[in-house]
Amino acid sequence: MNDKAGVFTISLDTELAWGMFDKSNIDKYKHAYRNTPEVINRLCELFDEYEIPATWAVVSHLLEDCDGDHSDRTSPDFEWVNDWFGELPCSGGMDKDLWYAPWLIDRIQDCKTEQEVGLHGSTHMQLGADGCSRQHAEEEIGAAVETLRGYGVKPKSFVFPRNDIGHVDMLREHGIEVYRGTDARWYERASIPGSVQPPLRFADEAIRGTPPVVEPVERDGVVEIPGTQVFRPSNGGWQYTPGGSSVARAKKGLEHAARTGGVFHLWFHPFNLGHEPERDLERLERVLSVVREFVADGALECRSLKDMASGR
Numbered sequence: 001m002n003d004k005a006g007v008f009t010i011s012l013d014t015e016l017a018w019g020m021f022d023k024s025n026i027d028k029y030k031h032a033y034r035n036t037p038e039v040i041n042r043l044c045e046l047f048d049e050y051e052i053p054a055t056w057a058v059v060s061h062l063l064e065d066c067d068g069d070h071s072d073r074t075s076p077d078f079e080w081v082n083d084w085f086g087e088l089p090c091s092g093g094m095d096k097d098l099w100y101a102p103w104l105i106d107r108i109q110d111c112k113t114e115q116e117v118g119l120h121g122s123t124h125m126q127l128g129a130d131g132c133s134r135q136h137a138e139e140e141i142g143a144a145v146e147t148l149r150g151y152g153v154k155p156k157s158f159v160f161p162r163n164d165i166g167h168v169d170m171l172r173e174h175g176i177e178v179y180r181g182t183d184a185r186w187y188e189r190a191s192i193p194g195s196v197q198p199p200l201r202f203a204d205e206a207i208r209g210t211p212p213v214v215e216p217v218e219r220d221g222v223v224e225i226p227g228t229q230v231f232r233p234s235n236g237g238w239q240y241t242p243g244g245s246s247v248a249r250a251k252k253g254l255e256h257a258a259r260t261g262g263v264f265h266l267w268f269h270p271f272n273l274g275h276e277p278e279r280d281l282e283r284l285e286r287v288l289s290v291v292r293e294f295v296a297d298g299a300l301e302c303r304s305l306k307d308m309a310s311g312r
């Protein structure tokens with residue numbers, strides 16, 4: 001056993017329909033989105049029971065009642081969408097429950113175990129993609145920070161939409177100290193074509209590959225903490241991988257972190273658990289109970305992203 005305790009951290013891309021509106025017909029996710037408030041409630045209960053200080057990276061527009069008028073903003077020039085601000089969920093007459101969650105911050109902050117509220121953009125804009133200029137990034141991050149400030153939160157952590165990293169220096173200017181980096185797996189690197197990545201991810205899941213551990217590193221004045229495992233969702237192809245694999249892999253990752261003193265960084269979207277909430281929450285609880293055993297032995301500590309950045 002390493003002298004230094006390992007670290008367990010968990011980050012949650014909290015977004016409802018904001019995560020997909022520009023890429024696909026969100027109808028197929030509606031059921032999961034509608035279950036998400038209850039999933040979030042249950043996650044809060046689990047994090048209290050197992051004393052996990054999670055980092056909730058929220059799309060800040062979830063908190064804004066909006067008539068869809070974004071004429072004060074200029075759309076980024078993305079190749080897959082014509083007019084970003086014209087096609088937002090709030091602009092297109094989409095059912096409000098799918099994109100508006102004014103209760104969210106209160107619920108997270110009601111937890112007895114202190115949770116961190118971080119950011120996942122204002123409108124889930126893909127900041128690293130071609131067509132997202134400095135100006136677009138400045139407005140996107142600025143708007144998000146301002147919305148959270150209205151809730152008394154000064155966000156310190158950021159998760160890039162689609163993990164597409166760009167304009168990192170802009171984060172620093174807005175007080176952000178840490179972001180989640182691309183998963184540490186070799187096939188998540190930008191040089192591997194996107195079309196090849198999902199089969200490789202599924203293969204790794206199927207063989208229950210041990211997740212790597214990571215260390216925080218500084219980039220452009222902001223700390224990067226790569227992800228190490230996506231908690232297996234029950235959709236998007238993952239349902240064809242073996243059901244218990246996420247738990248088996250997480251256990252290996254936790255052992256690895258405890259042994260080496262490294263960081264095990266689990267992440268997912270709350271709506272991922274909205275397809276089969278009972279089953280997936282039970283699986284997550286099995287992971288958290290292993291975390292608790294390692295913590296009791298002094299082999300692991302649980303920390304939010306912000307605390308990892310400030311404690312370096």
Ligand SMILES: [Zn+2]
Binds near residue numbers: 068069070088090091
């Ligand atoms: Zn809006």
Ligand SMILES: [Zn+2]
Binds near residue numbers: 015120124161162
């Ligand atoms: Zn997202």
